[in-house]
Amino acid sequence: MLNRRNFIGTAAVLAGATLISGRSQAASIPEAQTMASPNMQPPLFPKEGREYQPVVTLNGWTLPWRMNGGWKEFHLVAEPVIREFAKGMKAHLWGYNGQSPGPTIECVEGDKVRIFVTNRLPEHTTIHWHGILLPNGMDGVGGLNQPQIPSGKTFVYEFVMKKSGTFMYHPHADEMVQMAMGMMGFFVVHPKEPNLYRVDRDFVFLLNSYDIDPGAYVPKVMTMLDFNLWTFNSRVFPGIDPIVVRRGDRVRIRVGNLSMTNHPIHMHGYDFAVTCTDGGWVPESARWPETTIDVPVGAMRAFEFVATEPGDWAIHCHKAHHTMNAMGHEVKTFIGVNQRDLVKRITKQIPDYMAMGSAGMAEMGEMEMPMPDNTLPMMTGTGPFGSLEMGGMFTVVKVRDGLARNDYGDPGWYQHPAGTVSYEYKGEVKTAPPQSPEKKSDTPAIELNVKKPKGHTGNH
Numbered sequence: 414m415l416n417r418r419n420f421i422g423t424a425a426v427l428a429g430a431t432l433i434s435g436r437s438q439a440a441s442i443p444e445a446q447t448m449a450s451p452n453m454q455p456p457l458f459p460k461e462g463r464e465y466q467p468v469v470t471l472n473g474w475t476l477p478w479r480m481n482g483g484w485k486e487f488h489l490v491a492e493p494v495i496r497e498f499a500k501g502m503k504a505h506l507w508g509y510n511g512q513s514p515g516p517t518i519e520c521v522e523g524d525k526v527r528i529f530v531t532n533r534l535p536e537h538t539t540i541h542w543h544g545i546l547l548p549n550g551m552d553g554v555g556g557l558n559q560p561q562i563p564s565g566k567t568f569v570y571e572f573v574m575k576k577s578g579t580f581m582y583h584p585h586a587d588e589m590v591q592m593a594m595g596m597m598g599f600f601v602v603h604p605k606e607p608n609l610y611r612v613d614r615d616f617v618f619l620l621n622s623y624d625i626d627p628g629a630y631v632p633k634v635m636t637m638l639d640f641n642l643w644t645f646n647s648r649v650f651p652g653i654d655p656i657v658v659r660r661g662d663r664v665r666i667r668v669g670n671l672s673m674t675n676h677p678i679h680m681h682g683y684d685f686a687v688t689c690t691d692g693g694w695v696p697e698s699a700r701w702p703e704t705t706i707d708v709p710v711g712a713m714r715a716f717e718f719v720a721t722e723p724g725d726w727a728i729h730c731h732k733a734h735h736t737m738n739a740m741g742h743e744v745k746t747f748i749g750v751n752q753r754d755l756v757k758r759i760t761k762q763i764p765d766y767m768a769m770g771s772a773g774m775a776e777m778g779e780m781e782m783p784m785p786d787n788t789l790p791m792m793t794g795t796g797p798f799g800s801l802e803m804g805g806m807f808t809v810v811k812v813r814d815g816l817a818r819n820d821y822g823d824p825g826w827y828q829h830p831a832g833t834v835s836y837e838y839k840g841e842v843k844t845a846p847p848q849s850p851e852k853k854s855d856t857p858a859i860e861l862n863v864k865k866p867k868g869h870t871g872n873h
């Protein structure tokens with residue numbers, strides 16, 4: 414008998430059948446793909462479905478998919494991974510499909526997407542699809558929208574891409590631990606109309622930070638502020654891929670921040686327009702110019718420019734500590750201190766003691782010190798003119814003439830045209846005597862008319 418309750422139930426099932434028909438198709442699962450290399454993989458051009466210019470993930474890759482009865486099917490595997498941060502240092506992280514961050518997921522506005530998530534972590538997890546408009550039960554907050562995915566189980570997420578844009582994915586289960594361990598990825602949805610917002614080169618990377626003691630392999634998950642490794646896609650300079658651009662190309666760079674502090678990302682050589690946030694595309698009339706874009710915590714910012722100026726242009730976080738690798742923040746500042754006498758006395762007690770930083774710390778960029786296994790120098794990297802004295806969130810936008818379309822291979826260092834590099838002045842250097850307000854000058858000195866109160870002692 415069809416009572417009201419049954420009827421509503423049947424209707425709901427029928428409605429579900431037209432919109433989300435998954436269950437029987439979801440009985441077969443695409444084989445999970447994994448990536449063994451931390452190197453940038455070529456963009457994944459779609460073999461079927463709507464056409465788009467695929468993104469390139471710095472030191473990353475894009476998750477392959479298959480079509481199944483009108484659904485684009487992906488298979489993510491949450492699992493422990495070993496990620497190389499740069500040559501000489503590996504970290505034991507949690508990630509997806511062999512790497513951390515996980516592979517970039519790409520699809521098209523209007524696509525019906527089915528994502529299988531297999532949990533191979535030692536504890537439960539979920540995935541939240543940051544910024545994507547979807548049914549509440551697909552939002553991935555463990556305990557609120559779904560039960561957590563237990564170890565060894567696979568859950569299925571199904572939703573229709575309502576809009577194009579730049580989104581992210583990460584767990585919403587034991588979040589503090591799982592995100593500190595590196596679980597995150599990019600989710601790019603291309604516009605249905607392939608020429609809308611089209612660019613020639615489209616780069617993505619995530620900002621994250623880790624606290625890994627020199628010689629250790631596992632990040633300290635309780636750290637809230639004092640991280641020692643600041644990463645683009647869980648890589649540090651000089652391990653980060655250059656952003657290789659053909660001169661004249663229109664370029665988009667999408668930067669997501671799933672770390673615990675903001676990162677002002679500064680690019681040299683250009684001004685750029687901010688064109689997209691994780692909330693959507695910025696209307697053309699509302700785009701604004703910047704040379705630094707602050708990427709807030711839990712947000713994405715995309716910017717675009719036309720690569721008219723050839724060269725090797727730095728791109729980096731503008732917080733100076735974020736372009737350093739592992740260091741102790743307890744190191745004392747010795748600038749201007751003559752440490753010679755001090756060193757004599759200390760070496761009596763500690764023979765290996767080394768005085769550091771009397772004239773700044775640039776010398777550390779070149780110093781070859783014995784280091785514990787599995788760590789990186791605080792500042793490192795060599796360019797065509799010597800030590801770069803950088804680490805962490807730093808890489809180079811390499812704009813070159815004559816690259817092939819979609820060629821992202823490193824072209825080497827920029828060859829400067831003759832007479833275009835800063836050079837040493839060989840003449841005599843003179844210094845004018847310091848100006849002082851007591852001296853009569855053309856411009857009258859401003860008099861400060863401050864009356865001292867009676868009995869004022871000068872100190873409070």
Ligand SMILES: [Cu+2]
Pocket residue numbers: 643675676677730731732735806
């Ligand atoms: Cu930063």
